[in-house]
Amino acid sequence: MFAAIGAALLLFAPSANATTYTFTGQCSDCDGTGIGTLVLSGYTEGQALQISNFVSFNYESNLTSLSVNSDTLSDISGILGPGLPGSYLVEIFTIDNKAFQSAADGAWVVGALVAHSDFGRASHWDNTTAVATPVPGALPLFATGLAGLGWFAHRRRKRAA
Secondary structure: HHHHHHHHEEEEEEOOOOOOEEEEEEEOOOOOOEEEEEEEEEEEOOEEEEEEHHHEEEOOOOOOOOEOOOOEEEEEEOOOOOOOOOOOOOOEEEEEOOEEEEEEOOOOEEEEOOOOEEEEEEEEEEEEEEOOOOOOOOHHHHHHHHHHHHHHHHHHHHHOO
């Protein structure tokens, strides 16, 4: 039982190598800005984006939203960095023919491939590295405490019998 609890805790630990990139685009057709969040794992800035790096992408403005995960991603391409913040070529395509595209000159579009829902001429990307969350040092102590409680309960039942 304790091994199952420990395995579950390790299984759901966050990825230690994930980086979150934030897109901010000044809208030409919406009020204010469009905000996107791209999460990549194992990505080295300045290298080509690959599907194996992709974790998720979410975009939102007052006109539209786009949410992409590994199941709905068709392709990703472009390069982020080095030298963030800045404008970079990033293209994300979904299996249902929607896209997010930002260009190195700051232009960007979001929406269906034939009729974009959102667009602008000024944008930039920035990054925030996620803090690695190792298994807490207290986890073995917690497991030992649970094992001790189980042992005492077992002894108590044995004496009562």
